[in-house]
Amino acid sequence: MPSVMPIFGTRPEAIKMAPIVIALQESADFECIVTVTGQHREMLDQVNDLFGIIPDHDLNILQQRQSLSAIMTRTMDGLDKLFTASRPDAVIVQGDTTTSTAGAIAAFYHGIPVIHVEAGLRSGNLFSPFPEEANRKITSQIASLHLAPTDTSRANLLAEGVAERDIVVTGNTVIDALLTTVNKHIPFSDPQLEELAASGRRILLVTTHRRENQGDAMRGVGRALARIADAEPDVTIVLPAHRNPVVREAVLPALAGKTNVIVTEPLAYGEFTRMLALSHIVLTDSGGVQEEAPSLGKPVLVMRDNTERPEAVHAGTVSLIGTDEERIVNEVDRLLNDQEHFDAMANAVNPYGDGLAAKRTVAAVAELLGVGHRIGEFGLTAALS
DSSP states (O other), rough: EEEEEEEESSSHHHHHHHHHHHHHOOOOOOOEEEEEEOOOSHHHHHHHHHHHHSSSSEOOOEEEOOHHHHHHHHHHHHHHHHHHSSOOOOOETTTHHHHHHHHHHHHHHOOOOOEEETTTTOSTTTTSSSHHHHEEEHHHOOSEEEEESHHOOOOOOOOHHGGGGGGOOOOOHHHHHHHHHGGOOOOOSSHHHHHHHHTTOOEEEOOOOOOOGGTTTHHHHHHHHHHHHHHHHTTEEEEEEESOHHHHHHHHGGGTTOEEEEESHHHHHEEEHHHHHHOSSSEEOOOOHHHHHHHHTOOOOEOOOOOOOOOHHHHTTTOOOOOOOHHHHHHHHHHHHHHHHHHHHHHOOOOOOOSSSHHHHHHHHHHHSOOOOOOOOOOOHHHHH
């Protein structure tokens, strides 16, 4: 029986890997060896707990304010020792984090095939998002099997010379995870959020953490949110604050004392999906939220100048607005007060998946390792029908 090692270390990876881990564990064809790096700690553990995933190995690399180089070297060193002691038949890495690229390189150095989930996303700018665009391009050079979430991602890989036989369009496993959790109505641990949920007030849900936005741009985000809070007293802004102190120091000072702003600790994934479903508008610089919110018919304003996820932009449910303070204020104001514009964006389009991505992933892995065959791929046309 071939052994497969999913490797992940951050909350977004854990969310997208969870359906794959569960599908591998339920399959009679594989031994699944779950390995986490701990690039995130509490946020990672929350997701594993929600999905009932118990890691077999935990590198526990987290250190306060560690650099990207430290994450890379500590991860590779830990995996090198692990691979030397017990070599899996394949590793699975997800997306574009430093954990995923370190995992891919470490496996490659040991001659272990690399399976890349969410392969082929491209922004076209090596430094935005940073370091994610470089990370995913590096991983594409190493991977033996590229699991692209959409036809657009497949096209990106083909344009870079990846062989068509090595690409499978699966859909994005984040939709598998979302559909599993969104209807559970998991209670909020913060009483303020339960009160808000019962109030019927319009909610502006905000997430921000992107490394390239840190500094002046993120301070501008804080000022924009303060202005929105003052101008729209009947709207409640919910900001689950990222644990990175650099993010908190930039955004939170401008929001102090605003009675219609609720700043929380990062929400556990089940709570976050419930808040996403309750929200009226989403303002974010996150990659994953760009995929989740359109699936629930939520207009998304993305505080970035480019995106590696253009499908929802083309569908009209996502708008790229950058980090300019004035534009953030104006775009939110337009969605709050122009019903026609809101209705045009609040069109529940799901270009990213159908809830079967993990099943397609496991079938593709089975074919790679000689114990099964691929099944039908996910297609954008089918997703929109």
